[in-house]
C-alpha cells in the first residue's frame with residue numbers, strides 16, 4: 001500500500017525498522033499525524049492546566065461524539081474508558097448481581113475478562129460457566145453451546161466479538177436474540193472490532209466494549225463502552241467523579257485530573273486513514289494481505305514438518321489469521337510467551353503466539369503498513385527456525 005504521494009504506507013507510522021511488525025492486533029500502532037496531534041494537545045494542556053481542566057468535560061463530550069460517529073452508534077449510547085479491560089470492569093462493577101449469580105462465557109474469552117467474571121461470581125457466591133466451543137464451530141453450533149450453559153441463575157453472558165487467542169468471530173446477533181428471549185443481559189467484548197469491521201457495534205440491546213487503539217490506530221488508552229436498553233441506568237464509572245449527578249453517558253464525562261489527549265487525538269487516526277487510504281480500502285488490503293501471509297506461512301510450516309499447519313477456524317476474521325505451530329511449541333501460556341520472545345529477539349519479527357486447547361498457534365495480523373514481503377521473509381527465515389526449535393524441545 002502506498003501513501004497518496006507514492007511512498008510506502010509504513011512511512012505514515014513510526015515503527016522501528018529493526019523488526020518486522022506482524023502483530024498489530026495486540027497493541028495497535030499510531031500514525032505519526034495522530035502522535036503529532038496528541039503532542040500539540042499535551043503542549044496546550046501544559047501551557048495552561050487550569051483552563052484545560054476546567055473545560056475538560058465539555059471537550060470530552062465533543063470527543064465522545066467523534067468516536068461515536070466513527071463507531072456508527074448514537075452519541076448518547078457511548079462512554080469513553082481507557083481500555084477494553086476497564087470497559088468490562090465497568091459493566092461487572094455496575095450491574096446488580098444477586099446472590100448465586102452465574103456468568104456464562106466461552107473458553108475463548110480473554111484472560112483478564114474471564115478473571116473479572118470469576119471475581120464477580122466469587123463475590124456473589126456464584127460461578128462462571130464456560131462453554132467449550134471448538135475452534136472450528138460454526139455459528140449454529142456456537143450458539144447452541146453457549147446457550148446450553150444458560151440457566152435461571154445466569155445474570156450475564158460475556159462473549160467475544162473477535163477472540164484474542166483464536167482470532168475467530170462469534171454469532172453476536174444470534175446470541176443477543178436468544179439472551180433477550182430469556183431476559184439475560186449480554187456483554188460483548190469487541191476489543192478487536194473497531195476499524196476492522198465497517199459496522200463494529202452489532203445492533204443489540206446490552207453492553208459492548210471495544211478498543212480504538214487496535215485496528216483503528218488511535219493513541220493507546222482509547223476505548224468505548226456502548227450501552228443500550230434499561231440496564232444501562234446502572235452503569236457508573238470505575239472511578240467516582242463529579243459526574244455523579246448525571247446519568248449514562250454524561251456521568252462518564254467527568255474524569256478528574258486525567259490526561260484525555262489520547263481520546264481527543266483518536267479522530268486524527270481515523271482521518272489519516274480515511275483521507276490517505278480510505279477505511280474500506282484499508283480493510284480490504286489488510287484482509288487480502290493477511291490471507292496471503294497465512295497461506296505462504298502455513299505452506300512453509302507444512303512443507304518442513306509434513307504436518308498440515310492449516311487451522312480450521314469456524315467463523316474466521318479477515319485481518320487476523322491463525323497458523324498451527326509445529327508440535328510441542330507454545331502448548332502452555334508461559335511457553336507461548338517464551339516463543340514470542342524468541343521470535344522477536346532472535347528473529348526480529350513481532351508476532352502473537354497463542355495457546356488454545358493445549359496447541360500452539362501463530363496469530364498473524366495485517367495492516368496498511370505491512371507488505372507481502374513481510375510474510376515472505378517470515379516464511380523464509382522464521383519458519384525454519386521455529387521448526388528447529390520444536391525439534392529441539
Ligand SMILES: Cc1ncc(COP(=O)(O)O)c(C=O)c1O
Nearest residue numbers: 083084085086110163164189191
Ligand atoms: C478479546 C480481548 N479482550 C480484551 C482485551 C483487553 O484489551 P486492553 O488490554 O486494551 O484492556 C484484549 C486485548 O488484547 C482482547 O484481545
